[in-house]
Amino acid sequence: MFTGSHIYNRAVNARFYVPGASGGGQIIALSEDEAQHLTRVLRLTEGSPVSVFDGRGHEFQAVVEKAGKTEVLVAVGQQLKPPAAEARVGVTLVQAVLKGDKMDDVIRDAVMMGVSAIQPAITARTEVKLSALVKGHRQERWQKIAISSAKQCGRATVPEILAPCEFELIPAALGDMALPGPVLMLVEPGATIMAVAIHALEAAPPGQAMLIIGPEGGWSPEEIEATAMVCLPVTLGTRTLRADATAIVALSALFTIWREF
Amino acid sequence: MFTGSHIYNRAVNARFYVPGASGGGQIIALSEDEAQHLTRVLRLTEGSPVSVFDGRGHEFQAVVEKAGKTEVLVAVGQQLKPPAAEARVGVTLVQAVLKGDKMDDVIRDAVMMGVSAIQPAITARTEVKLSALVKGHRQERWQKIAISSAKQCGRATVPEILAPCEFELIPAALGDMALPGPVLMLVEPGATIMAVAIHALEAAPPGQAMLIIGPEGGWSPEEIEATAMVCLPVTLGTRTLRADATAIVALSALFTIWREF
Numbered sequence: 001m002f003t004g005s006h007i008y009n010r011a012v013n014a015r016f017y018v019p020g021a022s023g024g025g026q027i028i029a030l031s032e033d034e035a036q037h038l039t040r041v042l043r044l045t046e047g048s049p050v051s052v053f054d055g056r057g058h059e060f061q062a063v064v065e066k067a068g069k070t071e072v073l074v075a076v077g078q079q080l081k082p083p084a085a086e087a088r089v090g091v092t093l094v095q096a097v098l099k100g101d102k103m104d105d106v107i108r109d110a111v112m113m114g115v116s117a118i119q120p121a122i123t124a125r126t127e128v129k130l131s132a133l134v135k136g137h138r139q140e141r142w143q144k145i146a147i148s149s150a151k152q153c154g155r156a157t158v159p160e161i162l163a164p165c166e167f168e169l170i171p172a173a174l175g176d177m178a179l180p181g182p183v184l185m186l187v188e189p190g191a192t193i194m195a196v197a198i199h200a201l202e203a204a205p206p207g208q209a210m211l212i213i214g215p216e217g218g219w220s221p222e223e224i225e226a227t228a229m230v231c232l233p234v235t236l237g238t239r240t241l242r243a244d245a246t247a248i249v250a251l252s253a254l255f256t257i258w259r260e261f
Numbered sequence: 262m263f264t265g266s267h268i269y270n271r272a273v274n275a276r277f278y279v280p281g282a283s284g285g286g287q288i289i290a291l292s293e294d295e296a297q298h299l300t301r302v303l304r305l306t307e308g309s310p311v312s313v314f315d316g317r318g319h320e321f322q323a324v325v326e327k328a329g330k331t332e333v334l335v336a337v338g339q340q341l342k343p344p345a346a347e348a349r350v351g352v353t354l355v356q357a358v359l360k361g362d363k364m365d366d367v368i369r370d371a372v373m374m375g376v377s378a379i380q381p382a383i384t385a386r387t388e389v390k391l392s393a394l395v396k397g398h399r400q401e402r403w404q405k406i407a408i409s410s411a412k413q414c415g416r417a418t419v420p421e422i423l424a425p426c427e428f429e430l431i432p433a434a435l436g437d438m439a440l441p442g443p444v445l446m447l448v449e450p451g452a453t454i455m456a457v458a459i460h461a462l463e464a465a466p467p468g469q470a471m472l473i474i475g476p477e478g479g480w481s482p483e484e485i486e487a488t489a490m491v492c493l494p495v496t497l498g499t500r501t502l503r504a505d506a507t508a509i510v511a512l513s514a515l516f517t518i519w520r521e522f
Contacts, residue, residue: 083499083501084499084500084501085499085500109506112500112501112502112503112506113500113510114498114500152501152503153500153501153502153503154499154500154501155500197520197522198517198522199517199518199520199521199522235522236522237375237516237521237522238344238345238346238415239345239346239373239374239375239414239415239416240344240345240373240413240414240415241373241414242373242413242414245370245373245509248506248509248510248513249374249509249513250513252509252510252511252513252514252517253513253514253516253517253522255498255514256459256460256513256514256517256518257460257517259458259460260460260498261458261459261460261496261497261498261514
């Protein structure tokens with residue numbers, strides 16, 4: 001009856017992200033980050049059984065072939081079923097960039113929850129400039145966090161972290177798209193008379209969905225007005241959620257409605 | 262149409278926790294923590310309008326009467342409607358104590374979500390001893406975190422953080438109680454054949470509920486067996502959730518089902 005531990009399954013082999021993995025007989029060098037994780041953090045050695053995943057949904061048995069200081073090689077074997085199924089609804093999270101390291105937490109949580117992609121956006125009240133994000137190589141940093149979170153939560157798919165953009169471009173872009181599913185914008189209760197409570201959404205899971213979440217200081221009236229033309233404003237209870245906790249709460253609510261949970 | 266900002270409402274006065282507040286004409290001294298928050302963090306001065314709440318659901322207008330280095334006094338005025346309504350379902354969270362500061366995050370998040378009380382528990386695989394929690398005054402620390410989170414999320418009720426206990430006492434205690442609502446134990450998919458997916462729970466909101474969440478290493482088979490006699494094992498999707506994120510995800514799911522969101 002008891003097949004493993006809750007939260008952290010001790011029986012599962014360590015998992016590594018190997019973008020080119022495609023199966024039987026390949027000998028592949030790990031990236032520097034993955035190699036360090038294998039040798040320094042987990043202290044694995046030659047012959048250790050591991051798993052590798054390609055970030056696109058495929059996972060394989062593998063064995064450490066060489067665990068050197070400058071090079072780590074794995075021999076890729078048979079394909080495995082990834083430990084965590086992908087969500088049936090492909091959710092793109094459009095998240096206003098938050099201050100300090102809080103955006104890192106949102107990326108980590110959203111990947112754990114099962115999003116398909118994350119679009120960081122600069123809104124009217126975002127306190128970070130696009131140029132500062134570019135200069136700080138934040139997109140690359142967030143992509144690494146997405147890889148690390150996928151490893152931890154058992155996903156074999158690494159969601160893409162898109163290049164940060166100005167939020168004001170999004171309503172027009174949405175107008176041109178035909179997304180097979182709802183575009184939801186999270187707003188404070190009372191922000192607009194058109195907002196619906198998230199529990200009242202259609203229970204039938206759509207093929208895809210987009211979820212748009214604002215920054216610490218909220219949306220500007222102009223943003224709500226422009227975006228409400230192309231999306232459904234939704235609310236999430238009456239308590240004030242911390243900006244860095246809003247995505248995990250909203251994604252949990254949506255995945256409950258759509259029966260992922 | 263636009264009545265305020267999402268996430269953080271700039272228009273709301275700073276809120277302070279004043280356990281004895283009961284209304285009109287009282288002059289009350291703030292606790293040391295609250296006094297420091299008022300003078301050092303927010304730099305408020307004599308005459309500043311604030312709100313005070315008693316932790317039991319009552320909130321009042323108030324004015325800073327004295328903002329001294331050693332004493333801060335507020336004059337309590339008219340009763341206000343608290344900015345955030347309490348959840349209709351009174352949820353008690355039984356949470357296995359997590360390592361390091363992770364329990365702090367769970368307390369903060371659970372209070373923001375709207376729980377009624379939190380019972381920290383030492384399970385078979387908890388890596389912290391009860392004696393260490395007592396020695397470290399952790400219950401007092403967690404209660405302070407609960408106050409701070411209630412201030413931030415607009416609640417006028419401060420959930421009680423109960424004294425940490427050994428988890429093995431809980432199944433018997435539950436057997437003796439008649440809780441007007443479900444007792445839910447979060448387990449890994451496959452942990453027991455009796456587990457149901459959380460989205461399949463009864464949608465009618467109960468009066469109360471208890472939610473039981475394990476530690477990083479999961480439940481022991483004995484714990485699942487003993488607790489399954491007195492509660493309903495529930496699962497939450499197939500991705501592995503970080504132990505410190507499990508409570509916020511499960512509470513979001515429950516509050517969606519029960520239409521708080």
